[in-house]
Amino acid sequence: xxxxxxxxxxxxxxxxxxxxxxxxxxxxxxxxxxxxxxxxxxxxxxxxxxxxxxxxxxxxxxxxxxxxxxxxxxxxxxxxxxxxxxxxxxxxxxxxxxxxxxxxxxxxxxxxxxxxxxxxxxxxxxxxxxxxxxxxxxxxxxxxxxxxxxxxxxxxxxxxxxxxxxxxxxxxxxxxxxxxxxxxxxxxxxxxxxxxxxxxxxxxxxxxxxxxxxxxxxxxxxxxxxxxxxxxxxxxxxxxxxxxxxxxxxxxxxxxxxxxxxxxxxxxxxxxxxxxxxxxxxxxxxxxxxxxxxxxxxxxxxxxxxxxxxxxxxxxxxxxxxxxxxxxxxxxxxxxxxxxxxxxxxxxxxx
Amino acid sequence: xxxxxxxxxxxxxxxxxxxxxxxxxxxxxxxxxxxxxxxxxxxxxxxxxxxxxxxxxxxxxxxxxxxxxxxxxxxxxxxxxxxxxxxxxxxxxxxxxxxxxxxxxxxxxxxxxxxxxxxxxxxxxxxxxxxxxxxxxxxxxxxxxxxxxxxxxxxxxxxxxxxxxxxxxxxxxxxxxxxxxxxxxxxxxxxxxxxxxxxxxxxxxxxxxxxxxxxxxxxxxxxxxxxxxxxxxxxxxxxxxxxxxxxxxxxxxxxxxxxxxxxxxxxxxxxxxxxxxxxxxxxxxxxxxxxxxxxxxxxxxxxxxxxxxxxxxxxxxxxxxxxxxxxxxxxxxxxxxxxxxxxxxxxxxxx
Ligand SMILES: O=P(O)(O)O[C@H]1O[C@H](CO)[C@@H](O)[C@H](O)[C@H]1O
Ligand SMILES: O=P(O)(O)O[C@H]1O[C@H](CO)[C@@H](O)[C@H](O)[C@H]1O
Numbered sequence: 290x291x292x293x294x295x296x297x298x299x300x301x302x303x304x305x306x307x308x309x310x311x312x313x314x315x316x317x318x319x320x321x322x323x324x325x326x327x328x329x330x331x332x333x334x335x336x337x338x339x340x341x342x343x344x345x346x347x348x349x350x351x352x353x354x355x356x357x358x359x360x361x362x363x364x365x366x367x368x369x370x371x372x373x374x375x376x377x378x379x380x381x382x383x384x385x386x387x388x389x390x391x392x393x394x395x396x397x398x399x400x401x402x403x404x405x406x407x408x409x410x411x412x413x414x415x416x417x418x419x420x421x422x423x424x425x426x427x428x429x430x431x432x433x434x435x436x437x438x439x440x441x442x443x444x445x446x447x448x449x450x451x452x453x454x455x456x457x458x459x460x461x462x463x464x465x466x467x468x469x470x471x472x473x474x475x476x477x478x479x480x481x482x483x484x485x486x487x488x489x490x491x492x493x494x495x496x497x498x499x500x501x502x503x504x505x506x507x508x509x510x511x512x513x514x515x516x517x518x519x520x521x522x523x524x525x526x527x528x529x530x531x532x533x534x535x536x537x538x539x540x541x542x543x544x545x546x547x548x549x550x551x552x553x554x555x556x557x558x559x560x561x562x563x564x565x566x567x568x569x570x571x572x573x574x575x576x577x578x579x580x581x582x583x584x585x586x587x588x589x590x591x592x593x594x595x596x597x598x599x600x601x602x603x604x605x606x607x608x609x610x611x612x613x614x615x616x617x618x619x620x621x622x623x624x625x626x627x628x629x630x631x632x633x634x635x636x637x638x639x640x
Numbered sequence: 641x642x643x644x645x646x647x648x649x650x651x652x653x654x655x656x657x658x659x660x661x662x663x664x665x666x667x668x669x670x671x672x673x674x675x676x677x678x679x680x681x682x683x684x685x686x687x688x689x690x691x692x693x694x695x696x697x698x699x700x701x702x703x704x705x706x707x708x709x710x711x712x713x714x715x716x717x718x719x720x721x722x723x724x725x726x727x728x729x730x731x732x733x734x735x736x737x738x739x740x741x742x743x744x745x746x747x748x749x750x751x752x753x754x755x756x757x758x759x760x761x762x763x764x765x766x767x768x769x770x771x772x773x774x775x776x777x778x779x780x781x782x783x784x785x786x787x788x789x790x791x792x793x794x795x796x797x798x799x800x801x802x803x804x805x806x807x808x809x810x811x812x813x814x815x816x817x818x819x820x821x822x823x824x825x826x827x828x829x830x831x832x833x834x835x836x837x838x839x840x841x842x843x844x845x846x847x848x849x850x851x852x853x854x855x856x857x858x859x860x861x862x863x864x865x866x867x868x869x870x871x872x873x874x875x876x877x878x879x880x881x882x883x884x885x886x887x888x889x890x891x892x893x894x895x896x897x898x899x900x901x902x903x904x905x906x907x908x909x910x911x912x913x914x915x916x917x918x919x920x921x922x923x924x925x926x927x928x929x930x931x932x933x934x935x936x937x938x939x940x941x942x943x944x945x946x947x948x949x950x951x952x953x954x955x956x957x958x959x960x961x962x963x964x965x966x967x968x969x970x971x972x973x974x975x976x977x978x979x980x981x982x983x984x985x986x987x988x989x990x991x
Contacts, residue, residue: 291729295739298726301814303738309817312721312742320719321701324801350672368671370663370959370966375649378642384833385841386865387654388646391663440958448955450675457958463652465963466660482735490736514737568962592961604799607791607808608721610943611919612816615721 292499295619302620304515305478305486306471311517312615315622318597327600330444330562334405334452342367343453345402360415361422362399369395371459393434393461398422400454407443407454407562409552409634416545419456420533423569424541426458427534431574434460436468439533444564446594446602464573471570472585479584487586491525500624503550503632507543510551512624517614519596519603520558520623522551524589531585532571554630555593565593643850646970653971655866656829656837657822662868663966666973669948678951681795681913685756685803693718694804696753711766712773713750720746722810744785744812749773751805758794758805758913760903760985767896770807771884774920775892777809778885782925785811787819790884795915797945797953815924822921823936830935838937842876851975854901854983858894861902863975868965870947870954871909871974873902875940882936883922905981906944916944 294300299314342349345357350367371393378388400419401411408416423439430437441456442449464472478486494500494511502510502522513523524547530536536544555563572585596603596617608615631638645651650665693700696708701718722744729739751770752762759767774790781788792807793800815823829837845851845862853861853873864874875898881887887895906914923936947954947968959966982989 294727294729298729299722299742300726300729301740301742303740305736305738310740310814312816314721316723317719317721322801324799325796368668370665370668371650372667375651376645378645378649378651383844384829385656385837385844387656389652389654389661391650391652436963438959438963440962442955442958445676448675448957450673459959459963461963463661465663466965467961467963478735486736493734493736566958566961568958570962590962604793606799607793607917607919608789608810610818610917611791611921611941612787612789612810612812612818614817 292619292621295621302515304513304517305490306474306515307467308470308474310613311515312613313619314615314617315619317615317617322597322601324604325602327446327602329599330446330564331452332562336403336405338404341404341451341453343397343399343451343455344404357402358399359402360418361401363396363422366395366397366457369393369459371395371461389463391461391463393459394430395460396426396458398426398456398458400456404453407552407556409549409556410636411454411549413542413545413549416548417541420536420541420544424534424536427532427571427574430458430460431532431534431578433575434462435573435575435577436461436464437574438465438468438568440566440568442566444562446564447566449564462575468570468573472573475584475586485529485584485586487525487588488529491527491586495527499621502554502624502627503547505543505547507540508547510547512620512627514620516620516623517605517616518592518594519616519618520555520593520627522591522627524548524551524591526587529583530571530587531582532574532587533569535587550632551591553632553634554627555591557630557635558627559595559599560635561595561599563593564595565591567591643970643972646972653866655864655868656841657825657866658818659821659825661964662866663964664970665966665968666970668966668968673948673952675955676953678797678953680950681797681915682803683913687754687756689755692755692802692804694748694750694802694806695755709750710753711769712752714747714773717746717748717808720744722746722812740814742812742814744810745781746811747777747809749777749807749809751807755804758903758907760900760907761987762805762900764893764896764900767899768892771887771892771895775885775887778883778922778925781809781811782883782885782929784926785813786924786926786928787812787815788925789816789819789919791917791919793917795913797915798917800915813926819921819924823924826935826937836880836935836937838876838939839880842878842937846878850972853905853975853978854898856894856898858891859898861898863971863978865971867971867974868956868967869943869945870967870969871906871944871978873942873978875899875902875942877938880934881922881938882933883925883938884920886938901983902942904983904985905978906942908981908986909978910946910950911986912946912950914944915946916942918942 377390923933
């Protein structure tokens with residue numbers, strides 16, 4: 290009953306991680322689209338391109354030559370937004386003109402030696418290696434920095450400037466806005482309800498089923514009740530886990546498997562290499578390693594922009610920037626579409 | 641000294657309207673761009689296109705025929721995200737699954753009968769008419785709705801699906817996230833400092849000068865100290881004004897003039913019809929009309945996406961969506977570039 294109501298009537302939903310609302314107006318999908326059409330992603334990426342700075346054996350902007358790597362490969366970003374040695378601007382002279390020091394480090398990690406492959410087309414053992422490297426990054430940078438943001442921008446539409454499969458990590462001396470909000474709201478939920486917000490949320494979703502996209506013994510992928518991007522998902526462990534580095538070998542294998550399933554479904558939705566930004570949120574590190582952070586639950590966010598087809602995206606513009614985010618299909622509709630898609634990649638099927 | 645520091649060292653700045661931080665890393669402009677190139681906007685828009693539903697005399701999706709209007713023209717959005725009669729979903733069954741009623745109305749307003757004109761190319765008296773219509777919208781919808789969001793999405797890059805010059809108004813039964821944040825922070829500033837945050841801010845900027853783009857007797861345009869988009873600006877009255885409808889005739893004329901100047905500079909920056917989303921934030925209405933809202937100051941936000949040229953934009957993706965917004969030039973650099981641009985439109989000069 291409630292789902293039919295939601296389909297037919299615009300309403301607001303609450304995002305308990307951010308403390309903000311989103312507007313769901315599913316009837317809006319009926320409007321014809323006459324706006325911008327996106328170019329399809331380049332389908333003929335060469336496997337190896339000696340001038341591509343991410344390829345094995347290539348020379349990068351700083352003159353260094355990449356090893357002929359055969360698995361993952363990590364290096365310091367040649368144009369880092371965060372550098373380790375930035376000095377403190379000192380106190381401002383007015384409460385409306387506040388600045389603060391920012392230090393950090395930015396790295397790039399190639400997933401694979403080939404440029405013409407993506408995570409869903411990689412083997413499970415190769416994805417597992419990526420996950421192990423992510424966990425190592427938290428262990429390596431965590432003691433020094435309160436926040437280690439691992440993220441992947443995939444596709445030109447998401448500002449990705451190189452087709453070679455890779456992610457980035459930006460570690461910072463400060464807790465950025467989004468994890469700060471997530472920390473505050475998870476902490477408050479823990480205090481008020483005596484339970485871990487996202488552990489309880491995953492438990493509820495596993496029972497309710499209507500927003501589940503795919504699940505296995507250790508993990509669950511849902512279109513969150515409060516999703517703002519059309520096919521946004523959240524990837525959650527079933528067990529209470531604070532950080533990537535806390536995952537057991539079994540959980541990492543199960544994670545490789547569920548990532549492959551989710552990303553295959555994403556690609557199958559419009560039969561295109563699905564663009565998105567994704568990233569991991571786990572309990573803060575640095576000084577927080579000494580604190581009880583039990584209110585946190587590790588999770589990944591996937592934010593894909595496509596709405597209607599491989600070439601029609603959702604624009605988060607005017608009303609969204611100035612008032613609040615609005616979506617054109619219900620989270621339950623999005624989950625159902627993703628859930629019903631095959632778990633074999635359209636490119637593998639074609640073979 | 642501080643400005644040179646800011647140019648050379650990444651740092652955080654505080655946005656007192658949102659209570660959030662942004663990362664300024666000006667050294668990042670040095671990196672080469674190999675990512676997505678935007679298509680330039682269509683330069684050959686016909687003045688009148690009978691099949692365009694926004695043109696005078698056209699038939700719209702609902703079958704209605706537009707009048708042969710000669711000035712502005714307003715009509716109800718044929719695909720509204722907010723409808724006046726949506727029922728209440730009722731209380732949810734769990735704190736993590738909260739929904740709320742949303743009612744409202746969505747209108748479209750054409751600025752001019754021609755499709756091949758934009759605000760900076762319109763005459764001052766024509767822009768003044770647009771401003772008068774905006775003020776009337778606040779008077780008409782304000783008593784019924786707590787929030788009346790007037791906004792313009794300009795350019796295909798900003799999700800605008802029709803080149804005919806127009807804006808939208810979405811009035812809602814609720815205070816959306818962004819104005820809710822602005823309300824809370826202005827209210828707290830008023831309580832703590834006994835002054836109106838944005839009146840004091842404009843006063844400070846008028847003295848400091850380094851972020852001022854253009855000013856006149858009644859108005860000031862600055863690249864805010866905490867701007868996140870590369871050439872983001874804020875338009876502020878010098879007098880303490882709560883809402884658009886409170887502006888005097890003189891202030892409206894001065895507003896038409898400063899809007900024409902700002903938008904001319906924007907177009908001149910890359911010699912292209914500059915894409916942006918813009919919108920007005922004034923004191924909330926509806927039940928708030930009965931309250932003392934003196935902590936509010938009317939202002940407009942302009943959020944333009946372009947960064948390096950007419951075809952290279954800033955992507956607010958991965959790190960920005962998951963952590964915090966990052967900018968590649970200082971607000972002072974952006975203001976200086978805009979300030980030094982001619983006040984004659986490149987298209988008028990060419991004549
Ligand atoms: O209403 P329009 O112009 O068709 O649509 C545009 O503006 C809306 C309000 O900002 C957005 O929700 C849409 O995603 C965008 O494409
Ligand atoms: O670092 P890249 O991939 O060159 O750049 C991309 O990701 C960054 C982090 O999300 C963004 O700040 C840039 O706007 C985007 O183009």
